[in-house]
Amino acid sequence: MNDDDSKQATLAYALRLGDDSLVLGQRISEWVSNAPFLEEDIACGNVALDYIGRARLYYGYAAELAADGRDEDDFAYLRSAREFRNYLIYELPRGDFAFTQVRQLLVDLFNTGYLAALAGSRDATLAAIAAKAIKETRYHLRRSREWVLRLGDGTGESHRRTQKALDDLWGYTHELFEPDALELRLAAAGTGVDTAALKPEWKRALAAVLNEATLSLPADDWAVRGGRTGYHTENLGHLLTQLQSIHRAYPGCRW
């Protein structure tokens, strides 16, 4: 890979990570003023802000690599759904509270392994972002793990809803561990993360929590893929419509 290729690949990679963070951050922020009670409302807002902050760092780095005048706002607000490369699991509607916390558990465990690996990247900026983000993610995991334990091993209804959320989400977890050519190339260069290598530990840690929460690991009988190639569920368009509306109506507006 020559320097320019490598720069383009890192730019695409940073955008993917920025998209993951922005889309999930937006989803979690939907709980603000809707959470079950005040303390949880503030806690959800904090998690959402951690992700939005992370998106800014990745997009800021992408802008630096692009060096064509685009800035973080251009990446966040002026691209269409087909141009977003986030994993599908992040764009699914927030669902009920059990769905939100089960999704968090799945992705917090994933990100714990991912960011630990990325923190050792040869790319100093990506490594620095990961080193900052993993502290946040360890806290997020503490929350989502405890919520899944509470809900899974709670009342009959909370158990049923939590298991259903897990079943409904399961098919979206597979693509997390299926790196494409670009990701494998960057992993081989010591810049990116080979997510396939993270799966055994992810599954082991997840099984331990589910077991304690009296939940069962779903069967691997269906999978939906496409986030990294820009083929999204219908939910992303709706999410972006809301996320981008102000910027598109008042380009460059500030307050």
Next chain:
Amino acid sequence: MSQEKLELFEVFIRSRRGLDHKHVGSLHAQDHEQALEYARDCYTRRSEGVSIWVVRSRDICASQEEDSESFFDPSDDKPYRLATYYKLPDPVDNM
């Protein structure tokens, strides 16, 4: 989840090393672990602290208004318990 099923906790934050924990407010949570996390989320998000204590409000034993007379009034006429009551010899400059 309804708030009635949650318990009330009091939150104490140590803002810097070397200082005391100070009462900053209260919150609802299901248990100590969750209370600690909510305290982190509600009371330290602008870097207010380096250590948190939480305690169930019902575990705090508080003096009552009607205790005031017997508890606090007796010290009103005992100024000799204050350092300022004593006249220091001049050589003891600043104390």
